[in-house]
Amino acid sequence: MASSSHFICSSSVLFLLCFQLFSSISEAVVPASDTFTYVNEGDFGDYIVEYDANYRALPPFSNPFQLCFYNTTPNAFTLALRMGTVRSESLMRWVWEANRGNPVRENATVTFGTDGNLVLADADGRVVWQTNTANKGVVGFQVLPTGNMVLHDAKGKYIWQSFDSPTDTLLVGQTFRAGGPNKLVSRLSEVNNIDGPYSFVMEPKGLSMYYKSPNSARPMLYWSSSEWFTIDKGSLSNLTVTSIPDTDEGFLYYLTFEYFTTNPTASSNRNIAYTKYNNTLSYLRLGIDGNLRVYTYNPNVQGVAWELVYTFLDRDSMEGECQLPGRCGKFGLCEDSQCVACPTPSGLSGWSKDCDVKKVTSCKSSEFGYYKLEGVDHFMIKYTRGDGPTKQSDCESKCTKDCKCMGYFYHTDRSRCWIAYDLKTLTRVGNSTHLAYIKAPNK
Numbered sequence: 001m002a003s004s005s006h007f008i009c010s011s012s013v014l015f016l017l018c019f020q021l022f023s024s025i026s027e028a029v030v031p032a033s034d035t036f037t038y039v040n041e042g043d044f045g046d047y048i049v050e051y052d053a054n055y056r057a058l059p060p061f062s063n064p065f066q067l068c069f070y071n072t073t074p075n076a077f078t079l080a081l082r083m084g085t086v087r088s089e090s091l092m093r094w095v096w097e098a099n100r101g102n103p104v105r106e107n108a109t110v111t112f113g114t115d116g117n118l119v120l121a122d123a124d125g126r127v128v129w130q131t132n133t134a135n136k137g138v139v140g141f142q143v144l145p146t147g148n149m150v151l152h153d154a155k156g157k158y159i160w161q162s163f164d165s166p167t168d169t170l171l172v173g174q175t176f177r178a179g180g181p182n183k184l185v186s187r188l189s190e191v192n193n194i195d196g197p198y199s200f201v202m203e204p205k206g207l208s209m210y211y212k213s214p215n216s217a218r219p220m221l222y223w224s225s226s227e228w229f230t231i232d233k234g235s236l237s238n239l240t241v242t243s244i245p246d247t248d249e250g251f252l253y254y255l256t257f258e259y260f261t262t263n264p265t266a267s268s269n270r271n272i273a274y275t276k277y278n279n280t281l282s283y284l285r286l287g288i289d290g291n292l293r294v295y296t297y298n299p300n301v302q303g304v305a306w307e308l309v310y311t312f313l314d315r316d317s318m319e320g321e322c323q324l325p326g327r328c329g330k331f332g333l334c335e336d337s338q339c340v341a342c343p344t345p346s347g348l349s350g351w352s353k354d355c356d357v358k359k360v361t362s363c364k365s366s367e368f369g370y371y372k373l374e375g376v377d378h379f380m381i382k383y384t385r386g387d388g389p390t391k392q393s394d395c396e397s398k399c400t401k402d403c404k405c406m407g408y409f410y411h412t413d414r415s416r417c418w419i420a421y422d423l424k425t426l427t428r429v430g431n432s433t434h435l436a437y438i439k440a441p442n443k
């Protein structure tokens with residue numbers, strides 16, 4: 001159809017017809033036969049899916065991706081894309097979702113209308129989520145075999161794509177952009193699909209992971225790509241998870257971050273992992289625990305199709321799991337990826353999940369003090385410089401004056417100071433110049 005219209009336009013005698021044709025393009029609509037409304041009702045699916053959820057599969061499907069409603073708590077559904085095939089019998093996973101933190105109920109609808117807008121509405125008609133693409137030239141909807149769900153115009157250009165609104169997952173081909181989608185936010189828990197405290201962010205000079213404490217407005221840095229790859233000149237403009245077959249060897253497939261910088265414009269790759277099979281079906285996930293992992297899906301194997309191919313904070317890696325803020329719960333000492341002790345005012349005791357700080361409820365400096373730990377670092381220290389050089393007494397008085405400060409960390413060899421608004425996991429570093437002072441009530 002498109003080619004015949006071009007033909008009409010190029011024949012110069014048919015001005016009038018040509019004009020009419022253009023005005024009809026500007027009002028392009030979705031053919032009625034391609035519109036849909038799916039209602040969240042009926043029986044649940046039979047297969048095992050991530051988070052032990054119930055789900056209802058909807059018709060939009062492109063192997064191995066399918067649009068579904070799922071719920072982990074009764075009558076609170078998320079519209080999501082599921083990855084995995086029935087045939088592989090492996091757990092199917094949720095790789096994109098529309099309405100985290102804003103669930104819908106039974107009889108909610110997802111509608112693609114002639115105006116080209118895709119709308120998720122609750123049973124009472126309240127619009128919960130939409131693509132905001134009404135009358136923008138959208139003529140079609142598609143779930144692509146890459147897991148990208150798109151609304152495209154008559155020329156095939158994407159007016160909207162799910163790849164531009166990641167939650168905690170990046171599929172191969174999905175891109176972070178400066179000034180665009182540039183971060184993942186963890187899920188709070190398997191059951192509770194709201195934003196968790198961790199984020200993974202593309203910044204001008206690299207990638208970072210942050211923990212957002214309820215005690216502090218400022219997120220705390222617990223990982224940075226700085227030791228792994230650095231942007232010496234310019235700043236990152238975009239970064240894509242890419243699968244690259246090794247053409248020399250022929251049987252290796254690399255998963256990489258392919259990135260571009262501006263000022264100057266340059267491109268580069270940083271390999272993350274490789275497999276001996278085609279790993280185009282892979283994703284990067286910021287987990288509930290704040291760790292970042294890469295999973296591949298190999299539909300050709302018998303049995304478990306998923307493989308965890310890379311963990312950023314791994315017990316076998318340089319970082320170790322001790323860099324994970326929540327590794328040892330609310331308060332614990334970590335060594336070689338293990339939780340080894342509970343630091344208390346009267347010394348170290350055995351670690352348990354219940355280890356916690358003694359809460360200081362008063363802001364009066366006469367009502368609290370500090371207890372000292374030697375050879376210990378906070379998770380934020382590895383990638384931040386702290387303040388200084390400064391005297392330890394100044395570091396302490398800064399913490400004392402700040403009700404929200406839970407303790408401070410001080411390196412005597414470099415006279416640097418860190419104020420901690422949350423403690424979580426401390427790491428044993430075996431360096432007596434690294435000191436921690438934890439606030440505790442006097443009685």
Ligand SMILES: *[C@@H]1O[C@H](CO)[C@@H](O)[C@H](O)[C@H]1NC(C)=O
Nearest residue numbers: 039040041105106107108123
């Ligand atoms: C959903 O809608 C149908 C048809 O209108 C109705 O029979 C059913 O009771 C509704 N379900 C719920 C849970 O409200």
Ligand SMILES: *[C@@H]1O[C@H](CO)[C@@H](O)[C@H](O)[C@H]1NC(C)=O
Nearest residue numbers: 175237238239240260261265
């Ligand atoms: C990334 O940026 C480069 C340079 O600005 C551009 O050529 C490229 O198309 C961009 N890639 C994506 C996937 O947006």
Ligand SMILES: *[C@@H]1O[C@H](CO)[C@@H](O)[C@H](O)[C@H]1NC(C)=O
Nearest residue numbers: 145243244245278279280281
């Ligand atoms: C890898 O698989 C994808 C689809 O799953 C396919 O498009 C691509 O051509 C495959 N690559 C190679 C090198 O076989």
Ligand SMILES: *[C@@H]1O[C@H](CO)[C@@H](O)[C@H](O)[C@H]1NC(C)=O
Nearest residue numbers: 411413414430431432433434
């Ligand atoms: C302690 O850490 C400092 C740097 O922070 C380093 O120069 C020094 O060698 C370390 N000492 C030991 C015993 O590891």
